[in-house]
Amino acid sequence: MTTTTGSAAPERKIFGHPRGLLTLFGTEMWERFSFYGLRAILFFFLTAGAASGGLGLPKATATAVVGVYGALVYLVALPGGWIADRILGARRAVLAGGVIIMAGHISMAVPVTGAATIWLGLGLIVTGTGLLKPNIAGMVGRLYPPDDNARRDAGFSFFYLGINLGAFIAPYVVGELAKGDRWHLGFGAAAVGMALGLTQYVLGGRHLRGAGTAPGHRLTPAERRRLLLVAGTAVPAAALAMALWAASGTLTVDRFTVALTVLILIVPVAYFAYILLGAHGLTTGERSRMKAYIWLFAAAAIFWMIYDLAPTVLNDFAATSTDLTVFGHRITAAATQSINPLLIMLLVPVFAVLWVRLGDRVGAAHKFSFGLFMNGASFALMALVASMAQAGKVSVWWLALVYLVQVFGELALSPVGLSVTVELAPRAFQSQMLGVWYLSFAVGDAVGGQTARLLTYLSRPAYFLTLAAIAVAASLVLLVFARRLRVLMGEIRPPAPAVTGSG
Structure with missing residues (x-):
């Protein structure tokens, strides 16, 4: 059911669904394009020799890298959902996540010698996906009234189609662009895909009807202080541990x-x-x-x-x-x-x-x-x-x-x-x-x-x-x-x- 406030025009529907669904569909499709495009060529890049522009890792090591990269993407969905619920709100979390993902792909696309920009890029993509993936799905559900279960289920089915459409297109397109050891061109295509998704998200934001604009359960001042204390202790401790490990x-x-x-x-x-x-x-x-x-x-x-x-x-x-x-x-x-x-x-x-x-x-x-x-x-x-x-x-x-x-x-x-x-x-x-x-x-x-x-x-x-x-x-x-x-x-x-x- 469409509701109006004052003289506001009734919300236009797309096949009976809120127009915001199309915005989230496009955003998720292009985000999945960037993710699966990178995933399709990452193993080959990691195992390619230096003469071919790759990192020259053994196949077993490259498989382990791709495995933990994929694992971390899912692992950080837990804190990503928490950050949206307690600090940013889902809408800003998705935007921030998309920007960080794009920055990660750009980092990987820069054709410089060495692996630093590659590891930085993968880390940024993991971080950004943790913010975007769990929260964009939650926003789909918030587009519908609580009692509209049938349309909500149909909306999620349409959203799921967007995920698989992006995953279907990306490997072919990115694989073709990366042929002939043009790895960074393939990484750049993934960055362009995420940029298109962000453009769709920002331009279609007015159709989201307020979904996810505010945190569901904002941190209290006391909780915020505890968070800053824990983060201020844990992050330097982790950095120190890594530095000591590297120094050893x-x-x-x-x-x-x-x-x-x-x-x-x-x-x-x-x-x-x-x-x-x-x-x-x-x-x-x-x-x-x-x-x-x-x-x-x-x-x-x-x-x-x-x-x-x-x-x-x-x-x-x-x-x-x-x-x-x-x-x-x-x-x-x-x-x-x-x-x-x-x-x-x-x-x-x-x-x-x-x-x-x-x-x-x-x-x-x-x-x-x-x-x-x-x-x-x-x-x-x-x-x-x-x-x-x-x-x-x-x-x-x-x-x-x-x-x-x-x-x-x-x-x-x-x-x-x-x-x-x-x-x-x-x-x-x-x-x-x-x-x-x-x-x-x-x-x-x-x-x-x-x-x-x-x-x-x-x-x-x-x-x-x-x-x-x-x-x-x-x-x-x-x-x-x-x-x-x-x-x-x-x-x-x-x-x-x-x-x-x-x-």
Whole structure:
């Protein structure tokens, strides 16, 4: 319903939705263009030799770097949401995040010798994405009245289309621009994409109707003083620790990625301990549901550990072992990263109908189990394809088939994960649990980035088969305990105890 105040003109709608949705759609599409464009070529840049303008890192190290980079993007969504809620407001947080992201891409686009501007750029992109990504989605929800659930759900579906549209276009465009070792031109294209997103956001700001203009729960003066004290202590301490590590001569890119991976693993463990062991007044049912959620969280982390090897291990396979001819046209290896979002856009409606028809007969644990199994099946197929590639390059359509199997898994797990996170969240943590869900991405990406070190000891087929076995084993464990998890989640009642006579 459109509301007006005084003589204000009624709000114009786009296909029945607020015009602000188009603003946020365009902003997110171009932000995802910049993110996935960079991701499609980053591994190749990191492994390219100095003569080719790259950093010359070993493939295992480059995979670890891309892994922790992706992990940190999801990890900082937690503080990014908090900053918007307590300090900036979502609207200013998105703007600031976009500007910082663009600055990061510009830093990487500057064609100077050395790695300093590259690490600075990646750090800025991580920081900016943490401010933008969780808050722009929240603004979509605020465009609709609280009771307009149907239109809100449809609006989020349209918004999700923007994410995948940007992810589909970017690898092809940026990959083509970066051909011939023109890495910085590719990085520059990502900066232009983010600039277009910011322009769309600023020009369309009047259509946001006040969404996210003020913090939801602004810091009190006492809280602000405590924040400044903690930040004023923690930041110099971290800088000093890094300086001492560098001065010791033992700081390397490899060791730094391992340290970050360990830190990322600690965060969800500490957070779940805080939820379950702290004095938050959790009911017995809430405590039970959180115990079930930890199982699903672990399953999701294993899923992303494999799924998010696409821009590294699978991208490398595309470059070295695949005939990249599609309908007579030669594509770049980076362009294969467009296959996944294309398949998602095509199959989302199919799975949406499927879940409605299945109803409550299939619980979240069953869907997670299926998602993990399909992920394992995709890498079992990759093991076969890698074996075939030992005799010569294989068709790129084999890689497309692998991505198709993975997308079946993603559509069974990812949207369901968001839904079940909201469903199982304790009342005291409802506004934080989506950030906890994104921690599963962070854990999976960080650990997945470290798995490439196994390629030092294993052949490609054995490597793929090992990860496939982990996913399938996790899938079977979930399947075996699915009924127990449904009881913990409150989806079904526990079996009644048997009644015996007294004789």
